[in-house]
Amino acid sequence: MxxxxxxxxxxxxxxxxxxxxxxxxxxxxxxxxxxxxxxxxxxxxxxxxxxxxxxxxxxxxxxxxxxxxxxxxxxxxxxxxxxxxxxxxxxxxxxxxxxxxxxxxxxxxxxxxxxxxxxxxxxxxxxxxxxxxxxxxxxxxxxxxxxxxxxxxxxxxxxxxxxxxxxxxxxxxxxxxxxxxxxxxxxxxxxxxxxxxxxxxxxxxxxxxxxYLRTVNKKEEAGEEYFNKSAKPQYVFNYEDSIFPIIFNSKEELKNASDSYWEMVNGELLITPEWVSKARGYLDVIEDGISARELAKNQELTYWIKMEKAFLLFCEEKHEKSLEIYGDVEKEHKDRYCVYFRMGELYFILGRIVEALDAFDKAESLLKTTDGLGLVNQHRIKTKLAYTYWRLGEEYIDICNEEIDDAREKYYENPDDFTEKQRMALVNNVCWYRLEKYIILQNRFLCERKAEDEKKALKAYEDVTAEFEEVEKCLQDGGKEAGHMLDTAAWYCYWSYKRDIRNKDFLAKAKVYAYALNDMTKSPPREMRSMKTYMAHIQEIMSE
Structure with a gap:
């Protein structure tokens, strides 16, 4: 039924x-x-x-x-x-x-x-x-x-x-x-x-x-995670005179140990396990030479020791432990820009992006109010922030360029405070971030074909072209060993060729720079993330 x-x-x-x-x-x-x-x-x-x-x-x-x-x-x-x-x-x-x-x-x-x-x-x-x-x-x-x-x-x-x-x-x-x-x-x-x-x-x-695309992306993420886990600080910050403990000048043993320690960490950092072990040895001598009574009554001394302990853990790629110590320091010293900056670096490495940006914001805010802060420190922080925002993706490219402009401003306040290597790095960074902005806007125009995007892309190209002139001058003056600069030059010329494929001169120049970059990559050691970028650019240029 x-x-x-x-x-x-x-x-x-x-x-x-x-x-x-x-x-x-x-x-x-x-x-x-x-x-x-x-x-x-x-x-x-x-x-x-x-x-x-x-x-x-x-x-x-x-x-x-x-x-x-x-x-x-x-x-x-x-x-x-x-x-x-x-x-x-x-x-x-x-x-x-x-x-x-x-x-x-x-x-x-x-x-x-x-x-x-x-x-x-x-x-x-x-x-x-x-x-x-x-x-x-x-x-x-x-x-x-x-x-x-x-x-x-x-x-x-x-x-x-x-x-x-x-x-x-x-x-x-x-x-x-x-x-x-x-x-x-x-x-x-x-x-x-x-x-x-x-x-x-x-x-x-x-x-x-x-x-398949997901598998490729997972491999990219795995590589990025590997790069992050092996990340170390690139430089130290100079302490203000008021921070550097006076006790180091009153005891000869402490003074000798602090001078040796500072000589190691204040130069170009070539961090190895041996380097960390030696630096920690000097730091142990310093800490052992200070009585508990002296430590208890001197906040600046406690601050300095904790900061250096966290720094050496950072150098050892012990990011969680380093962040834990910086976090303890931050509770007692909320007026120190360096603490927030280091925490921002570590949060970023650990993939905690929102916390990283918040820490960087606090560091920037303190930069504006800290009296007597060295231009080199300010320049370094601004340069690192530009790099961080660039790594976050194209939505942050304008902030990235603002930060590198601020870094350049600090440089020109007193160029004598900076080394030639720092000047060349600045010239390259400005050009690179301008180039990245142009590529983003040009791709957007090619995708959507809006007149407004075309105007923005043209303006961005004019900006990067002006910066490229400085890059070429540096390379002509003997800066050809700088891999980043060769890569920037090759990539700019390649994208100029793509802008007008009838202009073969740009493609020829791109290949010249790519050949020089390829020769340079054969001389280790090179940072792996940079090598990966270099090779991707070389392959694309040479395929034309």
Missing amino acids: SVTLTEAESYVVGLKPSLDAQMTILKGKLSSISSKIYLSPGRLKTKESVYLKTKRKSKRLNEIYDYAGLRLLCLFEDDIFEVHKDFVRMLRVVDDEEIDAKYQLKKCSVYNWDKDYQESIKNEVNKYYQEGKEYKFESEEKPSGYKSIHYVVRQEGQRGWVEVQLRTLIQDVWGQLEHSISYKKGGVHPHIRKSFYLLSKDLGNIESLLS
């Missing part, structure tokens, strides 16, 4: 409280098992949908198992199996102890996956449920082509089954489109069905390409 619409309505109304409760609990559990899940809002079948399904499938009301539905969506196909494992385990295991099934599993259906993958899916379910006795496993090739895993589950003590579908976001959109176009009353035109089948092959290629 066929089901009437009234009977379908009555049945759905009766199940609704139980299904609502199950859906609420399931959503809560699923949101906590994996960060890779995007949950759909979920749905309850309407009386009309139930009624039509009884007609279409010749089923009784108690033979329908998807009165409620929920979709688990992943960004990438590679995540599907991991989420599958977490989901099935969640159904059966509570607090890491197996119990009688909190959820019954009626069926697990796999659509359009290859046989090996189907076996992996089934084997994982079989760890928790007995196939044939507790649940039924099905696999099917559907003409639509989209891949999915469906589970029919019910919480013990509740009425009505919930169907949970697991697939990628792209597969979900595909399924919705296919359902919208093909799922009609009556037959489906064979051309539509065939077209969806053929298009599904392209969908598989898209999924594979996205997974």
Whole structure:
């Protein structure tokens, strides 16, 4: 006897409280098992949908198992199996102890996956449920082509089954489109069905390409994490005269140790384990030569020792321990710019970007109010901030350029305070960040073709061209050993060529600089991140 619409309505109304409760609990559990899940809002079948399904499938009301539905969506196909494992385990295991099934599993259906993958899916379910006795496993090739895993589950003590579908976001959109176009009353035109089948092959290629791009990105992130973990401070900050402990001048042993220590750390830092060990030896002599009484009554002395301990831990790449000491110092010395700057560096290395920027902001604020602060210190901080904002991405390129302009301003207040190497680095940095801004604006114009973007790109090109003239002068004056400067020159000439590919002179110059840069890279040691950038630029230039 066929089901009437009234009977379908009555049945759905009766199940609704139980299904609502199950859906609420399931959503809560699923949101906590994996960060890779995007949950759909979920749905309850309407009386009309139930009624039509009884007609279409010749089923009784108690033979329908998807009165409620929920979709688990992943960004990438590679995540599907991991989420599958977490989901099935969640159904059966509570607090890491197996119990009688909190959820019954009626069926697990796999659509359009290859046989090996189907076996992996089934084997994982079989760890928790007995196939044939507790649940039924099905696999099917559907003409639509989209891949999915469906589970029919019910919480013990509740009425009505919930169907949970697991697939990628792209597969979900595909399924919705296919359902919208093909799922009609009556037959489906064979051309539509065939077209969806053929298009599904392209969908598989898209999924594979996205997974590949994700793999490439993961490798990039792994490389970045490696670079960060091996990051060390590039220089020290000179202490103000009021900070440097007077006690060092009153005891000869302390004075000798502090002079030796300061001679090591105040020059160009070539940090090795031996260097750190030697520096720490001098610092230990200093600390051992100071009595607890002297230490207790002299805050500046305590500040100095803690700062240097944290600095040497930073040199050893013990970033967490270093940050812990700087944090202790910050509690007692909130007026010290250097503490916040070092904390910003370490937060950035550890991937805590918001905290890094907050610490840098505090350091900058204190820079404006600290009397007698050396221009070199201010210049170094501004240079580091420019680099940090550049590393954060194109949205920060304007702030990056503002910071490097401030650094240049500090330099020109008294150039005699700076070395020739610092001057050349400044010239290169200004040109590089201007070039980065031009590339961002030019790519934006080429993508969107807006007149406003074209004007901005032209202005940025004029700016970087003016700075490039200074770079060329430095290279002509004997700065060819500076790898960064050769890379900047090569990259500027290459992008000038791309701006007007008829001008082969720029391409020729780019290759000259690239050859010189390539020769330089053969002479180690070089910083790995720089080497990676150099080689990427050389390859692109030489491919033209």
